[in-house]
Amino acid sequence: MGGYQLLTRLGEGGMGVVHLARRADGDRVALKVLRPHIVGDDEARRRLAREVDSLSRVRSPRVAEIVDADPWGDIPFVATRYVPGLSLDQEVREEGPVTGPDLVWLASCLAEALAAVHAVGVLHRDVKPSNVVMEGRTPILIDFGLARVADDSRITHTGWLLGTPGYLAPEILYGEDATTASDVHSWAATVAFAGTGRPPFGRGPSMAVMDRVRRGEHDLSGLDPAVRDLLEAALAPEPAHRPTLPEVRRRLESLDARRGSDRRGSGPRPTSAFPVTMPYAAAAPAPVPGHDQVDRTDLVGQTSSAPVAADDVVRPTGVLGDDGSIAVLPEDDDYDDLWTTSTTYDARPRAGLLERVRRALLVSAGATVVAGGIALAPYVTLAGLTVLSWLLRSGSRAGSAVGQRRQLRGRRWYDAPALLLATPWHLVAALPGTLMLVLWSLGIAAATGLVCFALALGLTESLGVVGFAFGLGMWWGPGSTRVRGPVRRVTDPVAARPVAWLLVTVMVLAGGAGLGAAAVSEGTRWTPDDTRPFADVRLPSWLKT
Template sequence: MQQAATVGGYTLLAKIGEGGMGVVHLARRPDGERVALKVLRPHIVGDEEARHRLAREVSSLTRVRSRWVAEILDADPWAVVPYVATRYVPGLSLHDHVVEEGPIGGADLTWFAAGLAEGLAAVHGAGVLHRDVKPSNVLMEGRSPILIDFGLARVADDPKLTHTGWLLGTPGYLAPEILYGDDATTASDVHSWAATVAYAGTGHPPFGRGPSMAVMDRVRRGEHDVSGLPGDLARVVEAALDPEPERRPTVEELLAWLRPQVGRGRSVPPPVRDAPAAEPTLPVMLAHPDPDDHVTRPFETLVDAGPDEDPTVHDWDVAEYAAPRAPAGERLRRVVLGGAAALVVGAAVAAYPWLTSALLVVAVWLLRSGSLAASRAGDRRRLRGRRWYDGVQVLLGAPLDLVRSIPGTVLLLLWSAGLAVAAALLCYAVAAGVETTLFVSGSVLAAALVAGPGGSRVRSPLSRVVVPTARQGRGWIAGMVVLAVLGCGLGALVQTAGTSWAPAGERPFSDVSLPDAGILSP
């Protein structure tokens, strides 16, 4: 068997991306942790300037610490094969996510815009400019954006890169001042943030597609299309796409408006400045137009040397920026709905103990197997994207998932059954009737199956029903009415016909004398 390639002690597992200066691999550290390992291309390993560029990237990354940025874990720019290892984010790029799933909408779009702004705040707070914020440099970790690829980033107080006469970046996501040949500033990253948010929410680049000359001309003129973005967010994005840097909102202003939208901070007006549009200017010409340009291209005009402006963004504490929780009322409705469902299961156990118990065993087994299958399918999709045969692969793997879920299902059933027996013994101790004992034990069994070890794979599928039902008051009331009808119907059945032990002929331990009290007896 061929031995896997290694770089700097890391085992290369798969190629997951590439850029102008290097190739990115999924790799494993000696301790087993997976990382994203970026190495220089073979034909530029001997290029001293390429190594210096990688060293600048490492210097920039080590200054940034944020949950919204793929942080550096290890690097050696001067090794035989130079590399840099960063946190591995098992998700699609924003570009691929939009292609696969469509545009992001609703609260998820606001969360995306806020998270991306938090990432920029952390970058700027460390004295670094990203310079290449675009959909392919944003990975989706669930619904959260993670900034990657600081190959074009630089420390704010360093002199500019020495590639005078070259354009670094992607037309359509570069700020117009960079197209003029001016130095990048924090306002340039804000412009790129806005273009990326517009793509996330609309599914198309805000400055359109086509030859680089045409796209760059639209960028310089401020001719963008953000139709499809909701209300105030559209106004904020338009303000951030202003051709004049001084008229754009700062990252601080963006966060001051965005944080309250996701439940952090007090509400403030959108950071929109009323100002006349910039006058049209002549486009910057590229020597070789390329609609898919994302690497260095000759610039027709020379770039003047000069230092960057100091960043003005503070180092925000993004660790406190937690995912928004559901309102307290909605969480309470979920608990009440779940409790009512457990009581209905208890009533079903009181009416048909053996049949209900058998159905619970099968349901838990199938729910856990389905959850395992969904997790495996999700892992495959995050690693290599959606494929037409995903559904077939899930069906073919279903028998294996059914077998794999058996040990966890048995453990969960035994743990839950133990609690149900303990509840039955308590009922026996207080001389409760058979129906009452079954009702209490069945309710405890249902609750334990959801809360016990491995119960998360039962809760996850059930939450797809409980959460939407509890989200609105009317849906919750309808669900409660349905559960009440079922519970009362089963209770009435027990009162009139008693407990049915089918398929058995009589209850177990029938020789043990128990009070004959009913479940609904006063």
């Protein structure tokens, strides 16, 4: 759409549907596709064009500014800077209320964002927790879906109420014009929600909430006393009784100066204390070929400009392929527990040719162990490989689930208990994929067995070849990513060190050779059965010849 590739839907509201989209240069944007009834005629499109022109002048690190728009297209859209992270209401629901210096920092950042919006003659008119995205511990004001040019604010459809009850100022509910004081009221309600974990005007039917807003009946119990008086004043029903936005910022600066600078999120942090999570990687532009360094700000949104090597950049990828390449995962059921974009992220650079050859030889050595095991004890080896595959797949699923949570919001103390509680589910969920992979590999093995029969190979030799084919099938078969991933965490570091790789490969080959020698000298063991399968089958004489 409009030269953008739509990647996934981020959400929707009364104004339109918001997509994560990618520009031709690789940058990600939040692209809002507007609903037809919002821009249904030329006058509405002219209004939108004027609004976009004004909003495009907003420039602030606390605001997701507009980067592109097409008010006159067949499907009009507005593209803004994509801000990764959880919305404020999601953050509060999952992590609890914001307190102490963090709350002062959040209030200051939102006030700074509103000041930048008001500076170009624009009102936001829809400041609320869902329109604030937490980029780390820094709030970013998003979604100008309801913003209006200050001198053209009464443009709603007759009978429409554009906004969210509980975060709209009383004068708007009375049908009056919005002013900068209206945004101050919404700012205070949003900060109060962040500090208490509940809407300041309560919940319930919209009419009841709006009535409490008009009366100024808010509940700020449990709010940090440091900001309570300021929010009380900002939530006054009469606009004239509220402090202006510059006054709000001055009081916050004074409060911040008294508390000192010991707060999270205020200024540059050491990179080691600020892990790059998956949403940050999604927003980061792809590294430019031939450039040795990039600005760390592109990754973590900090003011630090310390360069990092291009190979250390977290790149948007799929699964790291067996040859070191990176590819987007296909959209099939085997990856249901990944993100809806079916994309993971891997920071490892592509391996060199020699290292990829060593990886392939190490995998082949492992297949010889499977071949020797099948030649010596087919049933036991088959059962062991099935159980091993099942455990690896379930472990991979569990690890992916934990990794996704950490990529979204960092490490949490409950990661280990959550993993333990979810283990039974992952064991059950891994069964269908395991059975599919084993059956597919058995099919490959059976086809290989027919070739061995046609070549008139002996039993032990045929079982060895069949076992080798079965091992390769388990490694490259459908859904085998869940098996390869955990194994490669061990084998890839070994392949990266030539000496270690040589020793390990020789040891693995020796193990496979030992199993094969035992099969030749002692014969095949069909445990738990006493006889080999199809021992009583006799082929017609014409087929033998």
